[in-house]
Amino acid sequence: MKFNHAESFFSAEQQGQPLVIAGPCSAETEEQVLQTARALKQQNIHLFRAGIWKPRTRPGSFEGVGSMGLAWLRRVKRELGMKVSTEVATARHVEEALRQEIDVLWIGARTTVNPFAVQEIADALQGVKVPVMVKNPVNPDLALWIGAIERIYHAGVTDLAAIHRGFSSYQKTKYRNVPVWQIPIELKARYQGLPLIVDPSHIGGKRELIFPVSQKALDLGYDGVMIETHPKPDLALSDAAQQVTPERLAEILGQLQVRKTSYDDAELENRSEQLRLQIDAADHDIIAALARRMALVEQIGEYKKLNNVQVLQLERWKEIFRTRAEWASEAGINPAFIEELYKLIHVESIRKQTQILDGV
Known part of the structure; x- marks a missing residue:
């Protein structure tokens, strides 16, 4: 696989700064989506994200509003001029998202673990020019992560990015999903043109860990951050503890330092x-x-x-x-x-x- 980082959507708008993807874990109401988007528009983030279909570990929890949420994202795009993104897990999701002019798609960790599901998505993307992000699988398996990226790449989608959201572990740690930094570092070493984005919200599981995880990722040469943002995080219907307000997001982004790639002396x-x-x-x-x-x-x-x-x-x-x-x-x-x-x-x-x- 060969990637041209300079021509990628994930680097085109950065202007020397990390790519910033932000928005609620889940689109809950049209008002909530638009309120969040308006606040983030003022911060000039690069990509607005919101989950529409939410694959949950156990039944009975909030699994997303479904297809009607796509219209809300389309409204964000048309009224605010923002690029929008959502997660897809089936071919039907892909078709509906593209029909509603969603700019960027991502494949979640629970989907990445299933080669059949990823292939179904890849088949639906044949002949489509849309940027796609692929999250790491739930378990620390680099080959499975690469395999998912390869399936999408072989479908003709070359504008790809990898999202590092951490890995499940039976050990109790301070993280919701342990980073296991050596795995994304190995991925970056193998495919140097492939943009790598950190998801500190899912790694930390707690909003106080978002800044340190993001900074460490940037120190390691990551290309961007995906941070879950909600106007009232404590009232969120999913992953409340790991979401931040737009105001707190602005503070985090203002504190992050981007290191030089080499010595200038x-x-x-x-x-x-x-x-x-x-x-x-x-x-x-x-x-x-x-x-x-x-x-x-x-x-x-x-x-x-x-x-x-x-x-x-x-x-x-x-x-x-x-x-x-x-x-x-x-x-x-x-x-x-x-x-x-x-x-x-x-x-x-x-x-x-x-x-x-x-x-x-």
Whole structure:
């Protein structure tokens, strides 16, 4: 896949600033949609968003107003001159949205997980020139995310963007959906022309997390933000806790800093290159140390095989997990990072020892 970022809808209006997509999680009433749009029009946002069809986790919750909401978005477009966007999950949604002149479509996380549903949408988009955004799937699966983008791309839609809205997790964290930043970073590395937009509302789940998540995304080179905005967030029919007022949105946007993409001073660039070389040397030392550790792991595996001892020694693992985190704290390193690192190291150690015991 090849993307021309310069000619994309998602970069054409930015003028050196991040693309801003804002609007309510759900279109609830015509008055609410127009009230929000008028307030956002004053802020010159690039794209107005509102959910019409809302796929919910469980039945009985508000699932959107349906097709009649498209007329409200069309009114926003015609009366205020704003570009409008909504989520589609079926071919019928696509056809109805295009009939009502919706400018940009997006595919939600619950749809991205289903290749059949994405293909149905792709088939409906054949021969249509409309920008499309694809949210990451619910679970942290880069291949599934890329697959959804590929299906839309192969339908002839080349003006695409990816939306990072975080991933579900069984662990309790401060986020509604954990960011797992390495996944969108890998996507950006593979497809450098593909615009990447952060959805801090769904990542955070709480309005106080919108600014820090947005800033981190911009620091990582993201191209824009999608922030859910409602005139009375606490009364919203869906996702009330993660929506902000238009006034608060203006404050957030005013606080965000856009970093330079490169150094503009030769001396700073030279110093940075020297530090990169030192980092390369440090990484070489780390890999050499890991190689020595794995050689020792293999020796232990041979000893266990000789003495018919099982691979997993739980007390020993608990000791490693505890002491390495303590050593990290003493060294000024985030212990949570070291814990995650040693989980990976332990998995590889178990794999090596299991191979030895099984004679593989």
